[in-house]
Amino acid sequence: MPLGQVTCWTGLTLEPTTYDFWSLVVARLRTNFPNCRNVISALTVEPTWSCDYVRYQQHSHPSPAAWKRFCGRSIELIASGIPSLDTVLGGGLPLGSIVLLTEDELGTYSDMFLKTYLAQGLVHGDTVFLATPETNVKAFCECLPAPMESHADELADPKIVSRCYQLSDIVFGLVAIDSTSNPLYSEYTGLFQLHKISPVNSLTPLAEVSDDWAFKLIKKRLLIERLTLPPELDTVLRKLSSDASSLPPNLALNTERANILLKYRYTAKRKGDWLASEILGNQLREYGNRVDDRQSINNFASATLELACKLRKDCKGWKSGLPLSGPPNLQEFLKNVDSGCANTSEQGCTAAVPSSHELHNFKLFMSRSNPETQKAQNHELPLVESSRIQAGPLFRITPLAPHTANRIPYRQPSSHHPPPTDLKQTGFIAKKPSSSFGHDRDFSSNQSTVTNNVVPHRKPFSSHESNSIKTSNFGSSVGGIYSSRVGGRFKKWGNNEKEEEPVQSSEDDFSRRESSRGRGGFRGYGGRNQFDGSSFEEKHEQPPIGMAAFKTAREQLKIENQKKYGNSHGPSFGGNNHSETSYGGYGNGKYDPARTIKKSLGGKGVVNSKFVSPLISNNTSSDGRQQERQTSNSQENEEIDERLKNIEPRMIELIKNEIMDCGSKITWDDIAGLHFAKTTIQEIVVWPMLRPDIFTGLRRPPKGILLFGPPGTGKTLIGKCIASQSGSTFFSISASSLTSKWIGEGEKMVRALFAVARVHQPAVVFIDEIDSLLSQRSESEHESSRRIKTEFLVQLDGAGTDEEDRLLVIGATNRPQELDEAARRRLVKRLYIPLPDLEARKEMVQQLMKCERNELNPQEIDELAKSSDGFSGADMKHLCQEACLGPIRSLGPSQISSIAAHQVRPVNMSDFTSALKRVHPSVGPDDLHQYVTWNKTYGSGPNTFRFRYSKDLKNYSSV
Numbered sequence: 001m002p003l004g005q006v007t008c009w010t011g012l013t014l015e016p017t018t019y020d021f022w023s024l025v026v027a028r029l030r031t032n033f034p035n036c037r038n039v040i041s042a043l044t045v046e047p048t049w050s051c052d053y054v055r056y057q058q059h060s061h062p063s064p065a066a067w068k069r070f071c072g073r074s075i076e077l078i079a080s081g082i083p084s085l086d087t088v089l090g091g092g093l094p095l096g097s098i099v100l101l102t103e104d105e106l107g108t109y110s111d112m113f114l115k116t117y118l119a120q121g122l123v124h125g126d127t128v129f130l131a132t133p134e135t136n137v138k139a140f141c142e143c144l145p146a147p148m149e150s151h152a153d154e155l156a157d158p159k160i161v162s163r164c165y166q167l168s169d170i171v172f173g174l175v176a177i178d179s180t181s182n183p184l185y186s187e188y189t190g191l192f193q194l195h196k197i198s199p200v201n202s203l204t205p206l207a208e209v210s211d212d213w214a215f216k217l218i219k220k221r222l223l224i225e226r227l228t229l230p231p232e233l234d235t236v237l238r239k240l241s242s243d244a245s246s247l248p249p250n251l252a253l254n255t256e257r258a259n260i261l262l263k264y265r266y267t268a269k270r271k272g273d274w275l276a277s278e279i280l281g282n283q284l285r286e287y288g289n290r291v292d293d294r295q296s297i298n299n300f301a302s303a304t305l306e307l308a309c310k311l312r313k314d315c316k317g318w319k320s321g322l323p324l325s326g327p328p329n330l331q332e333f334l335k336n337v338d339s340g341c342a343n344t345s346e347q348g349c350t351a352a353v354p355s356s357h358e359l360h361n362f363k364l365f366m367s368r369s370n371p372e373t374q375k376a377q378n379h380e381l382p383l384v385e386s387s388r389i390q391a392g393p394l395f396r397i398t399p400l401a402p403h404t405a406n407r408i409p410y411r412q413p414s415s416h417h418p419p420p421t422d423l424k425q426t427g428f429i430a431k432k433p434s435s436s437f438g439h440d441r442d443f444s445s446n447q448s449t450v451t452n453n454v455v456p457h458r459k460p461f462s463s464h465e466s467n468s469i470k471t472s473n474f475g476s477s478v479g480g481i482y483s484s485r486v487g488g489r490f491k492k493w494g495n496n497e498k499e500e501e502p503v504q505s506s507e508d509d510f511s512r513r514e515s516s517r518g519r520g521g522f523r524g525y526g527g528r529n530q531f532d533g534s535s536f537e538e539k540h541e542q543p544p545i546g547m548a549a550f551k552t553a554r555e556q557l558k559i560e561n562q563k564k565y566g567n568s569h570g571p572s573f574g575g576n577n578h579s580e581t582s583y584g585g586y587g588n589g590k591y592d593p594a595r596t597i598k599k600s601l602g603g604k605g606v607v608n609s610k611f612v613s614p615l616i617s618n619n620t621s622s623d624g625r626q627q628e629r630q631t632s633n634s635q636e637n638e639e640i641d642e643r644l645k646n647i648e649p650r651m652i653e654l655i656k657n658e659i660m661d662c663g664s665k666i667t668w669d670d671i672a673g674l675h676f677a678k679t680t681i682q683e684i685v686v687w688p689m690l691r692p693d694i695f696t697g698l699r700r701p702p703k704g705i706l707l708f709g710p711p712g713t714g715k716t717l718i719g720k721c722i723a724s725q726s727g728s729t730f731f732s733i734s735a736s737s738l739t740s741k742w743i744g745e746g747e748k749m750v751r752a753l754f755a756v757a758r759v760h761q762p763a764v765v766f767i768d769e770i771d772s773l774l775s776q777r778s779e780s781e782h783e784s785s786r787r788i789k790t791e792f793l794v795q796l797d798g799a800g801t802d803e804e805d806r807l808l809v810i811g812a813t814n815r816p817q818e819l820d821e822a823a824r825r826r827l828v829k830r831l832y833i834p835l836p837d838l839e840a841r842k843e844m845v846q847q848l849m850k851c852e853r854n855e856l857n858p859q860e861i862d863e864l865a866k867s868s869d870g871f872s873g874a875d876m877k878h879l880c881q882e883a884c885l886g887p888i889r890s891l892g893p894s895q896i897s898s899i900a901a902h903q904v905r906p907v908n909m910s911d912f913t914s915a916l917k918r919v920h921p922s923v924g925p926d927d928l929h930q931y932v933t934w935n936k937t938y939g940s941g942p943n944t945f946r947f948r949y950s951k952d953l954k955n956y957s958s959v
């Protein structure tokens with residue numbers, strides 16, 4: 001996978017209460033990873049519902065291949081759980097995947113995903129697992145990685161970069177274990193791990209293990225217990241190995257992986273991270289070679305599929321596109337799966353496993369960028385000077401000046417981190433890693449960084465902060481929950497603390513940890529509590545060197561939004577900044593604190609409800625600290641506009657993603673002709689939106705206007721221009737998509753649309769083809785379409801709406817005569833947008849040809865305008881496009897490949913003459929007649945026909 005491309009795979013438990021959580025996460029990932037290629041969301045929960053959805057998706061995207069393409073266009077793929085993921089991913093996670101995982105009550109993910117996919121990440125080394133029952137969305141999102149930066153200039157080989165570049169600092173791993181084959185875990189569902197990943201980006205995310213906990217999932221309760229491995233582990237491992245030999249290859253791999261993991265855990269605990277990493281590195285390489293050959297990938301796919309087929313929750317209607325025999329066209333399929341890996345050899349995609357060349361480069365880089373590496377590996381560094389840690393090349397391990405103020409005292413290896421010994425003695429490894437791998441990979445250096453006090457190049461902090469940071473590498477946002485749940489042992493995170501603690505730590509210890517961690521926990525690390533600008537100011541401290549370079553994802557998002565939308569626009573999630581259009585939605589509109597309520601997205605999260613630890617209640621209830629934490633959480637919760645309170649978050653998300661248009665600015669000059677319409681609109685719409693204080697009472701602008709006329713005459717253009725010129729948020733939706741795309745949910749969509757628009761006011765809601773939404777009501781029409789219509793009319797009428805709302809609905813139609821009369825009444829101003837007249841056509845040609853080299857003189861343009869009588873604006877565009885192809889057509893095929901762009905001759909009149917033979921008006925005289933008649937009767941233009949009721953009605957009745 002090329003540098004910077006990230007696949008986001010979210011495990012979605014799709015329920016109203018959790019959707020907002022995940023959609024926010026997805027949105028955040030998308031924002032933070034502009035190059036993010038795939039966002040794949042898996043639905044698993046409501047079988048019927050997700051099944052319907054999937055069928056619908058299948059309908060639109062029938063084949064797995066199409067799905068793949070669908071992903072490729074950075075569109076969210078919603079699929080129905082494991083089989084489809086299997087189809088999409090082909091049994092292995094691409095390099096650089098981010099996996100967001102939530103556990104369902106049956107443990108489906110842990111049983112299946114993790115077993116067959118996630119553990120594979122152990123091999124791929126770069127996959128980051130995030131799983132959380134966190135209810136505080138904002139807090140969790142702040143734990144998400146900051147945008148990935150390109151370090152291509154620093155490292156020669158992009159593959160190395162992407163492999164080295166960790167995407168997160170905190171990892172929650174739920175690892176399923178095969179309880180039948182492993183006596184150690186017979187009663188457990190899986191391993192629950194908390195990892196702190198060094199931003200130094202070690203080659204394996206499991207390098208710095210914080211803690212292991214075994215967990216049981218009993219119904220909705222998650223019971224977590226400290227994992228203690230018995231000393232006779234080697235016996236168990238040996239048994240596992242012998243069992244594995246008799247298993248089919250895929251299961252053998254699973255067992256082997258569990259085996260490796262256990263070894264690693266055990267060694268890390270007993271012998272220290274450094275040696276454990278060495279062993280792990282060595283074993284992973286061997287294991288990786290096996291797993292990454294194509295046959296094994298395929299094995300994993302089939303293993304997953306087998307498991308998936310047995311899944312009770314799997315809905316009947318859904319069948320995986322992947323047959324048990326493997327993907328139908330393996331080569332083709334793997335091409336996609338390999339995602340950019342240039343290596344198409346039979347050995348498989350080696351993107352996941354460092355080649356010797358990569359390792360060589362990496363070694364070179366290491367030695368070039370960091371001459372101290374060797375020393376580090378030899379444990380010669382007594383101290384780390386945090387202030388000298390700078391943003392810059394990765395893998396920088398900075399030695400210390402021994403007597404500087406900002407130094408972290410050398411921590412003698414504790415019992416938890418015993419000095420490295422020769423593992424040969426332990427009997428766990430046959431030989432000490434001798435290949436360059438063990439040294440070249442940063443296993444050794446990275447993993448040893450903590451144990452051996454070589455602080456990795458990470459988001460830097462000053463010594464002052466280090467006290468809190470050291471104990472707060474994961475914090476209240478994610479770790480906060482777990483910190484209380486899993487009890488003690490967070491001491492391990494703090495270099496200034498001496499010994500690890502037993503699970504059930506004392507209250508004092510708990511509070512000490514709490515206070516030393518600070519409320520921010522990980523967020524402190526991310527810059528909110530300790531490291532944001534304000535805190536530095538408050539403490540009158542200079543941020544440490546390199547600090548300026550570090551931004552939390554949230555800060556980065558803000559900056560990007562500001563860049564993108566300026567100060568007054570731009571969606572953000574949860575900011576209460578007036579200058580932003582926040583998720584809560586009082587961005588550039590009025591911010592009315594009374595209207596906002598504090599709400600945690602996903603706060604009702606079912607996710608959370610599944611993770612009820614007995615420890616948390618024990619630890620926290622007695623002294624009310626939980627309450628304290630809740631208070632702090634609630635302070636940080638999202639503020640959501642109460643107008644959105646009853647709207648399904650996924651609809652809000654849909655509207656924001658698909659309907660809200662932040663497109664290019666359009667000025668009135670871009671619209672040729674249409675003077676009457678333009679003037680009227682400026683008077684009745686733009687000025688009132690700009691100066692609502694003047695346009696009050698009877699001067700109040702209409703709530704709805706209708707633009708009608710032949711197709712391609714600029715109705716949409718006008719809508720966009722209104723939004724652009726009045727500084728409004730533009731919502732553009734085609735009425736037909738309301739009725740077809742969101743089957744059965746149309747009226748909810750309408751309600752959501754108006755709610756979001758109100759939040760983002762001033763807003764223009766542009767509804768194309770409004771006739772299909774508000775056609776004449778009839779007896780025979782479908783109930784759902786009637787409901788949409790009613791809802792729309794209610795919204796348009798302003799029922800339940802504030803009179804002060806600056807919301808304009810613009811309907812556009814080519815068939816005004818089909819509009820329902822109630823709708824017609826509500827669209828007060830009905831403006832005819834006719835075909836462009838001679839002058840307008842001339843203007844269009846001039847405008848369109850402005851950017852093309854041409855030899856047209858004013859007479860020729862006049863002539864052209866005359867010859868194009870009856871053309872719409874869109875036809876004129878088509879005509880110019882056709883003419884511009886003239887010079888290219890005049891070249892022979894041989895010249896096309898060789899000619900320089902500037903040598904292509906300019907467009908001339910002859911090109912237009914031939915184009916005029918090919919392009920014809922798209923509007924017929926009969927159609928025009930209808931518009932003119934309707935305009936005369938209902939239009940708001942100056943030439944409209946006045947029905948003389950008293951006289952004409954008499955005539956009518958006498959007929």
Ligand SMILES: Nc1ncnc2c1ncn2[C@@H]1O[C@H](COP(=O)(O)OP(=O)(O)OP(=O)(O)O)[C@@H](O)[C@H]1O
Nearest residue numbers: 670671672710711712713714715716717873874877
């Ligand atoms: N008055 C105009 N000035 C400049 N360009 C125009 C004008 N009218 C149409 N065009 C060109 O035609 C294209 C189509 O216009 P637009 O989508 O606004 O038409 P429409 O009236 O909304 O069509 P439809 O009713 O089919 O949706 C525009 O992108 C623009 O390039």
